[in-house]
Amino acid sequence: QSYGFRAVGDGEKQALVNDVFHKVAQRYDIMNDLMSAGLHRVWKDALVAALNPPKRGDFHLLDVAGGTGDIAFRVIDASHGHAQATVLDINGSMLGVGQDRANKRHLAGNTTFVEANAESLPFPDLHFDAYTIAFGIRNVPHIDVALREAFRVLKPGGRFLCLEFSEVEMPFLEKAYEAWSFNAIPRIGKAVTGDGEPYQYLVESIRKFPNQENFAAMIRSAGFERVTYRNYSGGIAALHSGWKL
Numbered sequence: 001q002s003y004g005f006r007a008v009g010d011g012e013k014q015a016l017v018n019d020v021f022h023k024v025a026q027r028y029d030i031m032n033d034l035m036s037a038g039l040h041r042v043w044k045d046a047l048v049a050a051l052n053p054p055k056r057g058d059f060h061l062l063d064v065a066g067g068t069g070d071i072a073f074r075v076i077d078a079s080h081g082h083a084q085a086t087v088l089d090i091n092g093s094m095l096g097v098g099q100d101r102a103n104k105r106h107l108a109g110n111t112t113f114v115e116a117n118a119e120s121l122p123f124p125d126l127h128f129d130a131y132t133i134a135f136g137i138r139n140v141p142h143i144d145v146a147l148r149e150a151f152r153v154l155k156p157g158g159r160f161l162c163l164e165f166s167e168v169e170m171p172f173l174e175k176a177y178e179a180w181s182f183n184a185i186p187r188i189g190k191a192v193t194g195d196g197e198p199y200q201y202l203v204e205s206i207r208k209f210p211n212q213e214n215f216a217a218m219i220r221s222a223g224f225e226r227v228t229y230r231n232y233s234g235g236i237a238a239l240h241s242g243w244k245l
């Protein structure tokens with residue numbers, strides 16, 4: 001059975017994604033380390049450095065597809081405990097793990113966990129200082145809708161930052177990366193969760209995601225200005241940035 005996008009409709013695609021993350025929620029953080037060989041930590045640090053949250057005053061982050069809270073905790077730490085973070089995810093199992101982690105880290109006072117869809121944010125216009133989404137937007141069926149929602153909820157001067165797998169720039173790296181993605185990742189998934197097929201689907205979703213330039217154009221179409229991107233690890237991941245001016 002193929003999990004390619006052509007074979008499944010949008011509703012089914014979201015259902016498949018939900019199923020993967022319900023199954024993996026308790027082991028998500030260890031899976032992330034295994035599947036990215038620890039690199040996701042470096043890429044997330046780059047996102048937080050780019051955001052550079054203020055160390056005083058009010059700063060309210062919305063981290064969409066925030067899962068187990070990784071980005072939110074890093075931003076709060078970088079703000080020396082001043083930032084407030086709303087972690088939004090469509091998956092209650094991932095958020096449950098995030099809430100437990102927040103309690104253990106004594107960050108419950110800085111965090112709010114909201115179960116909702118990136119395509120329909122349950123917040124008023126002009127509400128947040130920053131919007132982040134890490135390794136989540138490629139799972140959202142209508143990326144243009146999610147980007148418009150990001151623009152709507154940001155205050156003027158607000159920052160949009162998106163970390164996502166992207167197009168690898170170097171041919172030799174691409175070959176190694178493909179071997180890793182199509183062989184190792186489903187195998188790790190199978191070893192840890194008992195089922196490798198959903199990971200095949202997630203790997204395929206990386207291939208279907210627009211490349212750096214095309215995604216930058218989509219961000220501009222949603223209304224963002226000064227849109228730029230930076231590649232990490234030869235383009236395995238890219239960080240896109242935009243401003244609501």
Ligand code: SAM
Nearest residue numbers: 021065066067089090091094117118134136139
């Ligand atoms: N941002 C976290 C990180 O970097 O560790 C989690 C990333 S995880 C690969 C992708 C997350 O996207 C999952 O928690 C999943 O439930 C969430 N997700 C998928 N579709 C979504 C949607 N339509 N709206 C909100 N979250 C969604």
